[in-house]
Amino acid sequence: MDQINREEITKTSKWARLVYMLIYAFIFNFSIPFLFGFALIQFVFFLLTGNVNEPLSRVCSWLLKFYNQIISYLLFQTELPPFPFTDIDGESSSDEVIEDSEIEEEVPAEDKEETS
Numbered sequence: 821m822d823q824i825n826r827e828e829i830t831k832t833s834k835w836a837r838l839v840y841m842l843i844y845a846f847i848f849n850f851s852i853p854f855l856f857g858f859a860l861i862q863f864v865f866f867l868l869t870g871n872v873n874e875p876l877s878r879v880c881s882w883l884l885k886f887y888n889q890i891i892s893y894l895l896f897q898t899e900l901p902p903f904p905f906t907d908i909d910g911e912s913s914s915d916e917v918i919e920d921s922e923i924e925e926e927v928p929a930e931d932k933e934e935t936s
Contacts, residue, residue, distance in 0.1 A: 840901055844890045855883065882908060 828834070858880050865873040889902035900906045 841894055844902055845894060848887065848890050848894075851883070858883070885909070 858876060862872050862876055862880070865871070865876070885908050886903055889898075889900075889906070889908075892898045893900070893902050
């Protein structure tokens with residue numbers, strides 16, 4: 821650590837990560853009131869019915885996975901950026917192989933007559 825490596829400082833991938841980190845930190849901070857709102861709504865459902873609301877429970881489960889991805893990314897526990905850059909289950913969407921389907925090209929009417 822005696823000298824600073826200029827090449828490391830000027831890597832655009834590191835600066836892009838900083839931008840992503842700031843964006844996700846803002847999203848995390850912005851969404852915390854929703855977390856408390858969902859918790860309050862779940863408590864009201866539990867209080868009135870004795871059960872939690874299943875659709876809201878699924879939303880909360882998704883939100884918990886999203887928070888986990890954000891915190892892991894912000895604390896450098898993973899190099900995978902959070903949703904929507906990866907699946908909510910933590911799998912990178914960039915690793916998916918997209919296969920080209922066979923597409924029939926439309927042949928203009930003039931070319932069809934010549935081949936017949």
